[in-house]
Amino acid sequence: MTLRAVVLPGTPLLVPGAAGAADVLRGRREAALRAVRDLVADATRVVVLAAGTVGAGGANGGGAAGPARASLADAGIADARLGAGWRPEPVEGHETWRVAGPGASVALLVIAAARRTARAPARSGPTRLDGGVQGEPADVLEVDGASDPDLRALGGRLREEGASLVVADDPRSEAVQAVLDAFLDPAWHLTSTGPGTGTGTGGEPGEVREYRELSHQDHQDHQDHGDRRGEVHRSGEQAAARDAAPR
Secondary structure, eight states: OEEEEEEEEOOGGGSTTTTTTOOOSHHHHHHHHHHHHHHHHHOSOEEEEEESSSSTTSTTSTTOOBOOBOOOGGGTOOGGGSOTTTSOOOOTTOTTSOBOOHHHHHHHHHHHHHHHTOSSOOSSSOOOTTOOBTTBOOEEEEEOSSOOHHHHHHHHHHHHTTOEEEEEEOTTOHHHHHHHHHHOOTTSEEEEESSSSOOOTTSOOOOEEEEEEOOHHHHHHHHHHHHHHHHHHHHHHHHHHHHHSOO
């Protein structure tokens, strides 16, 4: 199975140091790192999806994703406060890139931390704090507004192009949900870690969700498993019928 999407809590509290000395959301941070580490290991293109004012119809141009730099300053958190290894660092040539919003920045920082802590190094390119994968930066897509056909078309196009998504969860954003819903295939396998409700106003951050695309072999193995369960069930019914038959 190929991991195609990871949905993580889009709160800055996922980043060490954002809450000061308190180490909050450790379990969900570790779950997010494990999932994103798995995703970037095989991805050829990673797209960060988050709520924001740049995206469909915005500065990215009709929903096209582009590179961005991470910073939590817009969330009122100085980047210097972040934990060691999580602080955004300047990258030569990226000075003119736009600064991602808080949700997208959380995702970019998790991607960078996942790459940095991977057991095996990335296949090429240095480890950077811009969400780079194989030496290339992650694209950042920030969308806002209500769900509309253009957003759903964008999600479907990203799926067909073979992109892998890291989504900063924001249940208040209809636009993010529209793109994600169109990207996901109902046949993909879902696993989750956490309370399972997403983040709401005043609520605690939600789960980490992983969506895996099943290969042809996965489908065949699933079918074979179902066939074997059916045979066992039929054998059990036959044995019960024999036992119940008058002697």
